[in-house]
């Protein structure tokens with residue numbers, strides 16, 4: 001009492017913040033020294049920017065908090081703002097919260113007598129609050145603070161709701177601050193009579209049906225709201241009892257929305273007769289009495305106080321001895337717990353992602369979500385589906401479990417892709433690449449070449465009757481490779497980047513003349529300075545030009561924009577020097593060369609399409625190395641456009657047309673605006689002129705009237721003068 005009469009300064013400069021001793025959703029609590037009073041206090045620093053409520057609302061709540069006067073309620077000494085932070089100065093409770101004590105020393109909860117002692121003190125606070133028309137709405141172990149001497153205070157009164165409550169809960173909460181029941185009653189009576197009068201009038205007018213609905217609903221809804229909110233604290237009280245008994249709130253490992261659903265659907269949680277054998281029957285009964293879903297059936301705080309369970313309660317000394325003994329300073333404990341929680345969070349996030357993080361946060365927040373505000377629950381339940389989808393990521397669905405699947409499984413599409421990758425990986429070792437490796441000495445064979453599929457079925461390798469058994473075997477092997485690759489490798493990949501051509505590779509280019517060789521070398525050097533795809537385009541193109549050079553023949557087929565020559569289809573080898581430069585017989589190279597030539601055909605088509613595309617891109621006309629490729633290959637102007645190109649072209653034309661018409665419209669509109677402007681200016685000018693004329697007239701008339709007055713006055717003066725003279729003359733004659 002004496003402490004509350006002290007004048008606590010309301011300036012941040014008068015307080016020296018020490019270590020952090022607690023953390024809430026949007027507030028941090030510090031141990032601090034009140035310098036002028038030389039007293040240790042606790043300061044709760046609220047970030048108002050993270051708060052839904054307005055500053056006045058919070059201030060009002062904090063003021064209410066400062067007016068409360070009960071030994072079991074944490075009073076605030078004073079509060080003030082510092083920047084965008086609100087500082088609430090309170091007594092320092094060196095034992096910290098029950099949640100902190102449990103986490104550091106009693107992870108499995110307290111023993112029954114401790115719980116009874118703690119809960120009795122909390123219930124005393126609730127009785128006081130309810131009797132004064134207040135509800136706490138945040139009863140939880142984290143808000144039961146213990147002082148050095150074992151005295152208990154219920155904290156976070158009033159302010160907590162603003163930190164994570166919004167909408168209906170906040171509104172309904174505000175309704176009950178002060179003496180809400182009386183306001184509600186009067187409002188109810190006024191509305192009742194208002195509707196009765198309207199009803200009577202409408203009854204007379206035979207409009208009775210719709211109004212009856214409203215007349216029945218309104219009092220019922222009000223009654224329910226009123227009955228509900230007071231009992232919410234009793235529910236939370238029951239949950240806190242379970243929290244203190246087990247070390248954690250029921251369902252604390254689930255995400256908040258799941259808890260809400262479980263609360264609505266499942267039977268209320270309670271002390272298990274089997275698992276919680278160590279607890280007395282009276283404790284179990286007390287918890288069961290609090291955790292009744294129907295708020296009307298829950299006892300009031302006053303009635304609950306008479307429950308036999310609280311007969312087990314002991315004194316503050318008992319608490320000091322049993323739970324505070326050997327505890328390290330609050331700041332150290334808090335730091336350790338925070339570090340532990342952060343570790344746990346990281347671990348959980350690694351394991352389960354954000355879902356567990358949410359659960360953890362909810363657990364840190366405690367059981368403030370435990371209430372039965374129907375509107376609140378309805379609103380939250382409306383979000384459940386959406387939330388559930390997010391929150392159950394990583395958790396197997398029941399149905400999925402039944403089917404042997406979990407949520408983690410990707411959809412069939414991605415599964416296919418995954419299978420493809422697995423198949424691909426598995427297929428690699430099984431591909432005998434020796435034949436192609438054997439070709440490395442003669443050709444630029446990169447990994448992509450190996451991976452590329454070729455139209456084997458369309459152009460089967462024709463074997464000369466003279467081919468030896470080894471050759472046949474090699475060809476068969478090669479075909480096997482191709483068929484394997486076809487089943488495992490998807491299309492686009494094969495057109496991506498390729499490897500660089502090593503200088504020392506003996507390639508067909510080496511079989512060309514010196515001049516040509518130099519030219520090709522130059523090309524290769526240019527190629528190396530470019531990125532993968534382009535390089536590959538050029539490289540393949542080079543190969544194609546080579547094949548064209550060496551196997552130019554009559555066009556037998558026009559495939560889109562590119563021709564298939566006899567040489568492409570011919571089983572004959574390109575003009576090759578059969579000299580054993582590579583040490584491999586030329587006949588064995590033949591089928592391989594054939595297949596390379598064929599897959600180049602497919603690639604060439606793709607390359608030409610890409611070149612065309614690049615060519616159409618603005619700013620890519622010259623100097624990019626593609627010109628050479630283009631000119632070296634074919635005349636693109638003669639290539640008929642693809643349907644897509646035609647479609648794009650027509651779209652461009654349409655767009656150009658619409659731009660033209662829009663420009664025209666804009667011009668017209670501008671013209672119109674100009675005309676309207678002129679018109680309105682004209683009208684305005686006319687009106688102004690008219691008024692000027694009027695003014696002029698009035699001024700003139702004024703002037704005229706002035707003149708007339710002047711004249712009249714002069715005439716009058718003249719007359720008066722004349723008359724006076726006459727009179728003077730008459731008088732002098734007499």
Ligand SMILES: Nc1ncnc2c1ncn2[C@@H]1O[C@H](COP(=O)(O)OP(=O)(O)OP(=O)(O)O)[C@@H](O)[C@H]1O
Nearest residue numbers: 022023024025026027029042091092093097142156
């Ligand atoms: N006066 C105090 N003395 C010592 N510790 C305190 C005091 N007030 C609060 N704490 C500690 O700080 C923690 C957070 O405080 P508080 O509950 O008021 O913040 P909050 O933002 O409202 O948190 P929440 O909304 O999660 O309840 C408490 O759990 C408690 O451990």
